[in-house]
Amino acid sequence: MSILNTIDRTVARTQRVSAGTRLDGFKSIGIDTADIDLAERSASSLPRWNLNAFDVPCVKVGDVSFSAVTMQESVSLISLLVQKGNAPHHIVTGNLDHLYRLEHDEEFKAVYRSASLVLPDGMPVVWLSRLFRKTGEPVLPERVAGSDLLFELAKNSCISGIRLFLLGGAAGAADGTREVLEARYPGCVICGTYCPPRDVFDTQEEQARIRKIVRAAHPDVLLVAFGAPKQEKWILRNKALLGVPVLLGVGGSFEMASGKVTRAPKIVQQIGLEWAFRMLQDPSRLWQRYIGNDLPFLFRLLVRTMQEQRASANRSARRGDR
Numbered sequence: 001m002s003i004l005n006t007i008d009r010t011v012a013r014t015q016r017v018s019a020g021t022r023l024d025g026f027k028s029i030g031i032d033t034a035d036i037d038l039a040e041r042s043a044s045s046l047p048r049w050n051l052n053a054f055d056v057p058c059v060k061v062g063d064v065s066f067s068a069v070t071m072q073e074s075v076s077l078i079s080l081l082v083q084k085g086n087a088p089h090h091i092v093t094g095n096l097d098h099l100y101r102l103e104h105d106e107e108f109k110a111v112y113r114s115a116s117l118v119l120p121d122g123m124p125v126v127w128l129s130r131l132f133r134k135t136g137e138p139v140l141p142e143r144v145a146g147s148d149l150l151f152e153l154a155k156n157s158c159i160s161g162i163r164l165f166l167l168g169g170a171a172g173a174a175d176g177t178r179e180v181l182e183a184r185y186p187g188c189v190i191c192g193t194y195c196p197p198r199d200v201f202d203t204q205e206e207q208a209r210i211r212k213i214v215r216a217a218h219p220d221v222l223l224v225a226f227g228a229p230k231q232e233k234w235i236l237r238n239k240a241l242l243g244v245p246v247l248l249g250v251g252g253s254f255e256m257a258s259g260k261v262t263r264a265p266k267i268v269q270q271i272g273l274e275w276a277f278r279m280l281q282d283p284s285r286l287w288q289r290y291i292g293n294d295l296p297f298l299f300r301l302l303v304r305t306m307q308e309q310r311a312s313a314n315r316s317a318r319r320g321d322r
Helices: 002-010 033-044 071-084 096-102 106-113 123-131 146-160 173-184 204-217 230-241 253-258 266-270 274-281 283-321
Strands: 058-061 064-067 089-094 117-120 163-168 189-194 221-225 246-249
Touching: 058 123, 064 096, 071 117, 071 146, 071 246, 089 096, 089 106, 089 230, 096 106, 096 123, 096 283, 106 230, 117 123, 123 283, 146 163, 146 173, 146 189, 146 221, 146 246, 146 253, 163 173, 163 204, 173 189, 173 253, 189 204, 204 230, 221 230, 221 253, 230 246, 266 274, 274 283
Parallel strands: 064 117, 089 117, 089 246, 163 189, 163 221, 221 246
Antiparallel strands: 058 064
């Protein structure tokens, strides 16, 4: 594969340390000396302004450039980041709701700008990448959902020995997911789980405890299930403090993997209606997100894209008349 043939020489490239992880002022917000030492070691060895870990094709959907990679390519790239990366990397799995939130949230934008891979989590994103593309232009080859990537990484762990840590989710969901993964993929390495109590999550004491637990487990990949955009922002603020090569937000994946929440059937996923299946299970929480925000945003995005395509065609026609 052309992507995997080129990444060996580019994997050592590292992304910037964002403004959210500035070293100055750490003590003033309660971050302990061990955290500061780790952040200094992480930051001192890398250039600050490199935005991509890999030379992979990208496809723009809305204002976001998605990595045009398959599920198996994503797993291979993550494995290489673990093996050869000299700085912490984070990966985002974008869907239509993320695109909506990115219009209004500057910190969330910073997460996307500094991500090493931006994977298409939702089928609407994949379809949008193909809708107005001309022949020969790149498109997103397939959906790379965080809920599926979780299982693929566990499967890969059986062979590679990559250590996974499951952080967050509802009470008992991470432990339940660990049991499912270890039963399905004997030999996969789940080096720890932890579900922070919600009532004390934002305290300095609990944040220090989370960092201490994660560091002690020495994971290669940290899977964070706090829900978007909370998990992505937490990753951006903490990735230089944890000593973990790769960090990835996985939303409600632990609840689905453990059976606490029923995931949509495959056919529903394939036709792009997994969001509707989820909404029917929890309408009071998800109605506003999907019906009030995301669907109107999708309509606006389609109109805007058509207008941009028409303007581009008109410019090309005018150049041809000269």
